[in-house]
Amino acid sequence: MEKTYIMIKPDGVQRGLIGQILQRFEAKGLKLVASKLMVVSKAQAEKHYQEHVERSFFPELLGFITSGPVLAMVWEGDQAVVTCRNLIGKTNPVEAAPGTIRGDLALHTGMNLIHGSDSVESAEREIAIFFEQSEVQSYTKAA
Numbered sequence: 001m002e003k004t005y006i007m008i009k010p011d012g013v014q015r016g017l018i019g020q021i022l023q024r025f026e027a028k029g030l031k032l033v034a035s036k037l038m039v040v041s042k043a044q045a046e047k048h049y050q051e052h053v054e055r056s057f058f059p060e061l062l063g064f065i066t067s068g069p070v071l072a073m074v075w076e077g078d079q080a081v082v083t084c085r086n087l088i089g090k091t092n093p094v095e096a097a098p099g100t101i102r103g104d105l106a107l108h109t110g111m112n113l114i115h116g117s118d119s120v121e122s123a124e125r126e127i128a129i130f131f132e133q134s135e136v137q138s139y140t141k142a143a
């Protein structure tokens with residue numbers, strides 16, 4: 001079953017939007033298989049956003065993502081990567097469609113509430129930055 005890395009960023013946690021956001025993923029039929037409220041370290045942020053290191057906004061992004069607790073998660077389901085990206089909406093919340101998380105709840109690209117992996121390869125890489133394998137649960141084992 002496909003897995004993806006989802007992270008509610010410091011703005012989402014501070015605005016009290018965790019419940020609303022999780023409800024959308026659960027309602028869609030995805031399964032939460034790992035979660036952790038944590039402060040992202042500078043080293044983790046640099047690994048996670050490695051493709052943006054040279055971008056002009058990187059210092060702002062680094063400062064923001066390490067500024068307070070995030071909810072790091074792994075969600076599982078059929079085509080979980082693209083399904084979650086569709087629920088999240090476009091990076092720039094102004095362009096994100098109504099009905100998506102960013103389209104409904106965010107306004108600024110720098111504070112766009114939530115991150116979702118953009119490919120299966122990215123998901124594997126990102127999950128490994130934030131979780132030990134033993135922290136990722138399997139519903140079938142528990143049944």
Ligand code: CMP
Binds near residue numbers: 052091109115116
């Ligand atoms: P995310 O989906 O987490 O992936 C990369 C992040 O970089 C993106 O969401 C935005 O939060 C951030 N980002 C992209 N473009 C800009 C920008 N121009 N200014 C600030 N942050 C940006």
